[in-house]
Amino acid sequence: xxxxxxxxxxxxxxxxxxxxxxxxxxxxxxxxxxxxxxxxxxxxxxxxxxxxxxxxxxxxxxxxxxxxxxxxxxxxxxxxxxxxxxxxxxxxxxxxxxxxxxxxxxxxxxxxxxxxxxxxxxxxxxxxxxxxxxxxxxxxxxxxxxxxxxxxxxxxxxxxxxxxxxxxxxxxxxxxxxxxxxxxxxxxxxxxxxxxxxxxxxxxxxxxxxxxxxxxxxxxxxxxxxxxxxxxxxxxxxxxxxxxxxxxxxxxxxxxxxxxxxxxxxxxxxxxxxxxxxxxxxxxxxxxxxxxxxxxxxxxxxxxxxxxxxxxxxxxxxxxxxxxxx
Numbered sequence: 001x002x003x004x005x006x007x008x009x010x011x012x013x014x015x016x017x018x019x020x021x022x023x024x025x026x027x028x029x030x031x032x033x034x035x036x037x038x039x040x041x042x043x044x045x046x047x048x049x050x051x052x053x054x055x056x057x058x059x060x061x062x063x064x065x066x067x068x069x070x071x072x073x074x075x076x077x078x079x080x081x082x083x084x085x086x087x088x089x090x091x092x093x094x095x096x097x098x099x100x101x102x103x104x105x106x107x108x109x110x111x112x113x114x115x116x117x118x119x120x121x122x123x124x125x126x127x128x129x130x131x132x133x134x135x136x137x138x139x140x141x142x143x144x145x146x147x148x149x150x151x152x153x154x155x156x157x158x159x160x161x162x163x164x165x166x167x168x169x170x171x172x173x174x175x176x177x178x179x180x181x182x183x184x185x186x187x188x189x190x191x192x193x194x195x196x197x198x199x200x201x202x203x204x205x206x207x208x209x210x211x212x213x214x215x216x217x218x219x220x221x222x223x224x225x226x227x228x229x230x231x232x233x234x235x236x237x238x239x240x241x242x243x244x245x246x247x248x249x250x251x252x253x254x255x256x257x258x259x260x261x262x263x264x265x266x267x268x269x270x271x272x273x274x275x276x277x278x279x280x281x282x283x284x285x286x287x288x289x290x291x292x293x294x295x296x297x298x299x300x301x302x303x304x305x306x307x308x309x310x311x312x313x314x315x316x317x318x319x320x321x322x323x324x325x326x
Contacts, residue, residue, distance in 0.1 A: 028145035028308060032124075037116035041128060041146075044120075047108040048132040056249060060197045061101035062126075062133035066304060067193070068096060069126050071180065072162045074307040076151035076314060077122035080105060085326040093159035097235070098200050102321075105129070109320050122320035123148035127304045134300065137196055139251035140293040142300055149314035152323050166203040170271035170278060180306045186299035188281040191272055192292055194243045195255035199265045201228035201239040207267065215270050217262040224265075241265060251296070256286035 033040040051058045069079040072090065080102065083089045090096060105122070108129060112120045124146045131144045155162075164173045177187040204224065207213040209231035212221045224241060233239045242248045243265060244255055258264060259273040259282065273282050285292040315324055 027310060028147045028305060030143060030145050032146035033116075033120060037112070037119045039115055040112055040120045040124075043111050043115055044108055044125060044128045045132045047111050048129050048136065051104050051107065052133070052136045055101070055104070057197075058101045058104055059133035059136045060249075061099070061104075062129040063137075063193055064099060064197070065105070065126050066130035066300070067190075068099065068163060069123070070303050070306045071176070072155050072159055074151065074309060075123055075127060075148055075304055076309045077126055077148075077317070077320060078151040078154050080122055080126070080320040081151075081154045081323065082321040084322055087154050087323065087326070088156040090154050090156045090159050093156055095159050095163040095165070097202070105320050113318065118316050118318055121148050121150045121314075121316050123150050123308065123314075125320070130300070130304070134251060137249060137251045138247075140297045142297045144301065144304060147308070147310055149309040149311075150317045150320075151309060151314055164268070166199070167206065167267040170268055170275045173268050174277070180303070182299060182302045184277055185281050185295060186302055188272065188278050188285065189292060189295035189299040190303065191268070192253065192255050192285065192296055193251065194265075194269060195247065195251055195253075196243060196249055198240040198242045198248075200235070201230075201233035201241070202235050204228065204241065204265050205231050205233060207265075213267075213270075215262055215274075220261075220263045253285050253289040253292040256282050256292070260286055 031041075048059070048062065065079060066075075068090070069075055069077060072078065079090050079096075081087050081089055083092065091099060091102065105125060108125055109122060112125065127144055127148065128146065131142045135141050162176065164176050173191075174184060174187055177190070178184070182190065205228055207216060208221065208225055208228060212218075212225075216224070227241045228239060244258060247254050256273075259269045262270065262273075264270045264273070272278050281295075285295070317324055
């Protein structure tokens with residue numbers, strides 16, 4: 001009796017084909033520059049430390065850069081492109097208000113270029129400077145993969161779609177982060193970055209005028225009104241409030257203790273402590289700084305790996321502010 005020949009499993013072959021092409025495409029990896037530029041991460045760290053010792057606020061800028069770059073489509077250094085040759089910079093968007101120290105990113109880039117021309121991407125410098133900046137601010141030491149490439153375009157016209165407003169609801173903020181693969185627990189941890197830096201009065205006066213937000217701690221609200229005495233602050237003036245008065249230059253869990261006392265500066269800070277989906281994590285982070293550090297590390301990695309350009313995509317810019325040839 002003739003035996004029937006088994007039919008090939010087309011699904012299996014299809015999966016093998018997909019796997020073949022996926023493996024053929026370069027992925028982010030630890031120590032990506034080991035062979036091409038072995039001192040890259042060391043040079044970046046040295047520059048971050050030197051800049052921190054001269055301008056302590058640069059470390060905070062590096063953390064914010066990572067957020068603003070990676071939230072908008074991809075961790076691809078599109079944030080760093082300036083107005084030139086038809087490019088409209090993301091730095092001009094309303095959501096980028098108050099961002100600074102971009103010129104020092106090129107200080108880091110120039111140091112790396114001297115060692116390894118056109119090898120290390122600006123996108124990886126954004127990621128690694130954030131990692132090292134976090135360490136300088138007393139935060140956790142984070143293992144971060146590299147191998148990102150740089151965008152050839154800016155996404156200035158869609159920044160507002162991806163980056164929540166300072167006083168958007170916690171529901172909208174959670175949705176924005178979940179859209180890029182950052183879960184609720186990690187989002188709560190990422191907002192712990194509000195333990196450093198400052199908020200311009202422009203972004204918090206709506207909680208003070210014409211009437212004080214009833215959710216604010218009354219004594220804290222009185223302090224905020226002294227710092228921001230007018231409902232229409234000059235955006236060009238140095239009028240701001242530090243996120244954390246106790247440890248303003250340390251990334252720690254004091255932020256969560258503050259918001260549990262209704263001493264958060266922004267609407268999202270207040271809602272983070274009261275929203276049923278986030279409140280348990282807030283309490284746990286307030287109680288356990290080590291748990292916060294672990295979750296913050298995990299969250300930063302998730303953020304830093306959002307949809308990177310890899311392999312032959314994009315380019316390696318020579319100057320972080322310009323597309324090559326522009």
